[in-house]
Amino acid sequence: MSTVAGILNDYETIRADQEAFYRDLHAHPELSHEEVRTADEVARRLKAWGFEVHVGVGGTGVVGILRNGDGATVLMRADMDALPIGEATGAAYASTVDAVMHACGHDVHVACLLGAARLLSSHRDAWQGTVVALFQPAEETGDGARGMLDDGLAGIIPKPDVALAQHVLPGAAGTVLTRPGPVLSSADSVRITVHGRGGHGSMPQKTVDPVVLAALIVVRLQTIVAREIAPTEPAVLTVGSIRAGSKSNIIPDEAVLELNLRTYTEQTRRHMLASIERIARGESLASGSPREPEIEVYDSFPLTENDGAVTARVAVAFAEHFGADSLPMELQTASEDFSDVPRALGVPYTYWSIGGTDPDAWAKAVRDGTVFSTIPANHSPLFLPVMQPTLETGTAALVVAAGAWLAPGSE
Numbered sequence: 001m002s003t004v005a006g007i008l009n010d011y012e013t014i015r016a017d018q019e020a021f022y023r024d025l026h027a028h029p030e031l032s033h034e035e036v037r038t039a040d041e042v043a044r045r046l047k048a049w050g051f052e053v054h055v056g057v058g059g060t061g062v063v064g065i066l067r068n069g070d071g072a073t074v075l076m077r078a079d080m081d082a083l084p085i086g087e088a089t090g091a092a093y094a095s096t097v098d099a100v101m102h103a104c105g106h107d108v109h110v111a112c113l114l115g116a117a118r119l120l121s122s123h124r125d126a127w128q129g130t131v132v133a134l135f136q137p138a139e140e141t142g143d144g145a146r147g148m149l150d151d152g153l154a155g156i157i158p159k160p161d162v163a164l165a166q167h168v169l170p171g172a173a174g175t176v177l178t179r180p181g182p183v184l185s186s187a188d189s190v191r192i193t194v195h196g197r198g199g200h201g202s203m204p205q206k207t208v209d210p211v212v213l214a215a216l217i218v219v220r221l222q223t224i225v226a227r228e229i230a231p232t233e234p235a236v237l238t239v240g241s242i243r244a245g246s247k248s249n250i251i252p253d254e255a256v257l258e259l260n261l262r263t264y265t266e267q268t269r270r271h272m273l274a275s276i277e278r279i280a281r282g283e284s285l286a287s288g289s290p291r292e293p294e295i296e297v298y299d300s301f302p303l304t305e306n307d308g309a310v311t312a313r314v315a316v317a318f319a320e321h322f323g324a325d326s327l328p329m330e331l332q333t334a335s336e337d338f339s340d341v342p343r344a345l346g347v348p349y350t351y352w353s354i355g356g357t358d359p360d361a362w363a364k365a366v367r368d369g370t371v372f373s374t375i376p377a378n379h380s381p382l383f384l385p386v387m388q389p390t391l392e393t394g395t396a397a398l399v400v401a402a403g404a405w406l407a408p409g410s411e
């Protein structure tokens with residue numbers, strides 16, 4: 001009887017297939033909620049490996065369940081969607097779809113989870129319990145996990161004891177990184193519409209200028225992080241869009257600002273949202289605006305806050321298997337909707353990262369202090385994880401982490 005870690009000795013038997021699948025997936029990216037081909041490819045393979053398969057969960061979501069006797073239930077999740085970006089990597093297997101690209105590495109996540117599912121399926125003597133492989137649509141739009149829940153996910157799967165997910169990020173390929181507590185920020189977008197009174201650009205005395213009002217709001221908003229949040233508390237507020245007017249000599253009626261914020265506690269999040277509203281209203285009042293501003297919060301992502309005990313258990317398993325390649329993960333300002341699923345199901349979870357950069361290129365960039373300028377990050381048209389050892393590491397990470405609950409004798 002093999003052990004859970006022993007399963008990975010068999011990785012060589014799936015390597016070629018997994019690489020071919022990954023190249024195909026990378027060449028055929030699909031946008032959020034449109035992951036039809038990807039879902040078909042995933043479902044077909046899971047069925048062939050003996051999984052009970054549910055398709056069309058929350059649109060294009062796929063759930064595979066493999067029951068293998070008494071024991072814990074482990075949910076593992078991969079997101080499937082690509083981004084509206086034209087690929088510029090020049091890879092032989094680059095996107096064949098115009099202006100759509102797997103620029104966030106979700107193709108890596110899908111290939112790794114499928115690889116882990118296949119290995120677990122062909123080595124059922126090495127573990128016991130139930131594996132739930134969840135392939136989620138629409139992570140980039142923040143509503144894919146919620147869509148699967150709304151479509152009855154809880155009634156399809158047995159209640160998991162633990163939920164696991166991973167993301168490929170810049171960093172030496174071959175490394176796995178864990179972090180207890182908050183790991184990814186919560187994110188919110190806010191749209192503020194302020195009102196003025198339009199008129200001729202040569203007669204400002206007859207108008208209330210919403211361009212000046214919007215500019216003052218942009219400046220005042222910068223004081224939230226700088227003056228209202230403790231220096232020890234990370235937070236980001238970016239005004240990513242400001243739109244008003246059509247011509248140099250016309251003062252418009254309104255201006256629209258779009259903001260994005262990132263926070264790591266619910267208290268800071270609420271404080272920042274309240275401050276944004278106070279500033280928008282206060283500056284409108286100060287400008288003599290004829291109407292209260294409209295303030296709309298949208299595209300909200302939850303905080304990803306790793307369970308301490310679950311993360312420690314995974315970190316121990318990683319240290320045992322990966323040795324010096326198991327590292328602490330830095331706090332990330334990116335956001336994810338993965339935690340919507342375990343939070344709704346009342347399940348503890350952990351979310352780790354794996355490196356996707358050529359190890360030599362990474363070491364050189366770290367030595368030269370040029371990581372930010374020379375290593376393409378997620379959402380760049382140049383983002384392309386090295387295929388190996390990234391796929392092998394991501395596959396092993398899932399098997400090793402799940403094994404911490406599924407190895408015979410664990411509970």
Ligand SMILES: [Zn+2]
Nearest residue numbers: 104140378379
């Ligand atoms: Zn992304």
Ligand SMILES: [Zn+2]
Nearest residue numbers: 104105106167
């Ligand atoms: Zn992503």
